[in-house]
Amino acid sequence: MSGPPLPAALTVVVPCYKEAANVAPMVARLDTALRGIAWEAVFVDDDSPDGTAAEVRAVAARDPRVRCIRRIGRRGLASAVTEGALASSAEFVAVIDGDLQHDETILPAMLEAVRGGAEVAVGSRHVEGGAASEGFSAARGAVSGAGTRLAQALLPTPVGDPMSGFFLLRRDLFEALAPRLSARGFKILLDVLLSAGRPLRVAEVPYHFRPREAGESKLDATVLLEFVGLLLDKALGGWLPWRFVSFAAVGAVGVLVHLAALYVAVDLFGIGFAAAQWVATFVAMTANFVLNNRITYRDLRLRGPRLWRGLLLFYLVCGIGAVANVGIAGLLLREDVVGWRLAGAAGALLTVVWNYAVSSTLVWRAR
Ligand code: GDD
Ligand code: MN
Numbered sequence: 387m388s389g390p391p392l393p394a395a396l397t398v399v400v401p402c403y404k405e406a407a408n409v410a411p412m413v414a415r416l417d418t419a420l421r422g423i424a425w426e427a428v429f430v431d432d433d434s435p436d437g438t439a440a441e442v443r444a445v446a447a448r449d450p451r452v453r454c455i456r457r458i459g460r461r462g463l464a465s466a467v468t469e470g471a472l473a474s475s476a477e478f479v480a481v482i483d484g485d486l487q488h489d490e491t492i493l494p495a496m497l498e499a500v501r502g503g504a505e506v507a508v509g510s511r512h513v514e515g516g517a518a519s520e521g522f523s524a525a526r527g528a529v530s531g532a533g534t535r536l537a538q539a540l541l542p543t544p545v546g547d548p549m550s551g552f553f554l555l556r557r558d559l560f561e562a563l564a565p566r567l568s569a570r571g572f573k574i575l576l577d578v579l580l581s582a583g584r585p586l587r588v589a590e591v592p593y594h595f596r597p598r599e600a601g602e603s604k605l606d607a608t609v610l611l612e613f614v615g616l617l618l619d620k621a622l623g624g625w626l627p628w629r630f631v632s633f634a635a636v637g638a639v640g641v642l643v644h645l646a647a648l649y650v651a652v653d654l655f656g657i658g659f660a661a662a663q664w665v666a667t668f669v670a671m672t673a674n675f676v677l678n679n680r681i682t683y684r685d686l687r688l689r690g691p692r693l694w695r696g697l698l699l700f701y702l703v704c705g706i707g708a709v710a711n712v713g714i715a716g717l718l719l720r721e722d723v724v725g726w727r728l729a730g731a732a733g734a735l736l737t738v739v740w741n742y743a744v745s746s747t748l749v750w751r752a753r
Contacts, residue, residue, distance in 0.1 A: 394426035394451070395477050396497060397557070399470035401463050402484030404434045407600035409441040412484060413452055419490040423497065426451045428473055429484065430466040433458045462685045463551070463604075464574040464616075468567060471560050480554040481574065482509075485601055487521050488552040489593035496554040496591050504589035505559060508545065508575065509552030515592030516547070522595065526605075533613060537576050540617060543585035548576050552593070568619045570628060570685075571612030572605065580620040608684055632682040633742045636674055644670035667708075668701075675700045683750040696749045703744045711737040 398416060402409070409429065416427055429442040433456055442454035455469060471479045478497060482488045488509055496507035511518035512534070522530065530549060537548040553575045566581040567574075579586060611632075619628040647669040651662035675697050679687055688696040715733030718724050724732070 391450075392424055393475065394424050396420070396423055396425045396493075396554075397471070397474035397476040397479050398425055398427045398493070399467055399474070399479060399481045400427055400429045400484040401466040401470065401481070402429055402431050402434070402438050403461075403463075403466075403604055404436045404438060405431075405484040405601050406434070406436045406438045406441045408485055409438065410445055411486060412490075413445050413449065415486070415490045416493075419493055423494065426453065426474075426476065428453050428455060428470045430455045430457065430470040432456075432461050432466060460685060461687065462570070463572045464567070464577060465569045465685065467551075467574045468564060468569045471557070472564060474557050476557055478554060479557045479560055481551065483551055485598050485603075487596045487598055489596065492591045492593050493554070496589075499589035499591060500554055500556060502589075503587065505555060505586045506575075506578065506588050507554045508547060508550050508588055508590045509593050510547040510550060510590035511593065511595045512546035513590045513592050516590075517594045520594060521597050529610070533610075536617065537573075540620065541576075541579055543579070543588060545579065545588050546590055548579060549573060550575055553578075566624075568616050568624075568628065570619065571616050572609050573613060573616055577616060577620075608681055611681055612684065629682055629746070630742055633678060633745070634738055636677045636682060637738055637741070639677065640670045640674040643673045671701055671704050672697070674704075678745070678750075683746075686750045688750065699749045700745060703749065704741055707737040707741045707744075710740060 400412060413427060416425065429438075429452070431439045431442065431454060433439070439454050439456040442452065446452040446454060453473075455473060457466065457469070467481050471481070478500060480493055480496065482490060482493075492509055496509065499507040510516050518527065518530070534547070534549050538545065541548055551572070551574065555578070560578070563578055563581050567577050568581075569577065579588070615628040615632060618631060622631075644666045647666035648662055651657040651665045652659060657665065679693070679696070711733040714736050715729040718729040718732060719726055723729070
């Protein structure tokens with residue numbers, strides 16, 4: 387009698403963006419490393435233009451242990467990992483980069499560590515026997531070192547490599563933590579450790595971080611900003627959403643841009659003040675739109691025709707916000723409710739909240 391095949395004990399989640407050339411080698415390496423373990427691999431691809439998803443499906447056509455989640459209109463390593471892990475029904479979930487930089491041969495040791503009582507097993511470059519230098523440039527190593535120390539200061543428990551993207555834990559633990567995750571940016575393990583609300587028992591398994599062979603790294607300056615955002619989100623206890631903090635910070639930069647543009651228009655080009663105000667307003671709104679599109683709404687970034695549609699909508703939203711600002715401040719002042727300082731502050735606050743709420747729902751359509 388033959389029933390259905392046995393379910394996997396371990397789901398390996400592989401986030402990937404533009405990793406087509408690495409998919410088949412990845413599966414081959416997992417097959418070798420995980421002999422004797424019932425495993426499956428879930429690749430989570432954000433609709434890579436290089437055909438990564440098609441590559442995964444081609445491998446999956448020959449190997450039922452392989453699956454693909456293809457997300458459209460979304461970007462982000464941490465959210466990709468979260469979705470992959472939540473698609474698992476196995477007892478254990480592991481996360482490994484799809485670019486072959488993590489050493490898959492330590493996965494059985496990581497599994498043993500969790501079976502033996504650890505809550506999270508971390509593939510670690512910074513414990514005895516581990517190394518990062520081969521896979522990192524000197525500059526990248528320095529940035530990573532600073533980030534690691536910052537993260538360690540916030541963690542309730544000592545972890546040598548909290549920036550690792552290579553870890554294994556029980557699925558039910560991940561499921562319990564999932565609603566509390568920020569799921570922003572690149573550092574999902576750090577998110578897990580900071581979201582538990584108690585020190586987790588961590589076991590670190592050393593490995594040598596390998597240099598990347600095919601494809602390229604997606605780490606850039608905005609990834610660093612997202613790292614700051616994740617820490618801020620956790621430090622604020624999720625009370626103020628990081629997206630709002632980012633939107634307000636961009637707004638503050640916009641004020642400076644406005645003043646600079648005003649100065650240039652009036653002083654250097656001799657444009658009359660009223661006309662210069664209009665020019666400065668459009669320059670500042672455009673700068674805010676570009677910064678928000680790249681930072682605040684990075685995961686929902688607008689491109690092509692949707693970019694232009696979004697910009698026009700953003701002008702409209704900010705225009706209404708400005709009218710409301712002037713109106714409310716004027717009303718408060720006329721009715722003698724508060725002095726002009728408070729009236730101005732109330733008007734500005736109302737505008738930021740309005741601009742943020744409507745931009746999130748209409749312009750970028752965040753969840
Ligand atoms: N689905 C999806 N969406 N995957 C992504 C995205 C995304 O927006 N951005 C990156 N990835 C995938 C990459 O394809 C790769 O498989 C993995 O996430 C890591 O991205 P890299 O671009 O290779 O980043 P890295 O090498 O600079 O840093 C990684 O390795 C470090 C060392 O362990 C990250 O995983 C770090 O978290 C990790 O510490
Ligand atoms: Mn990498």
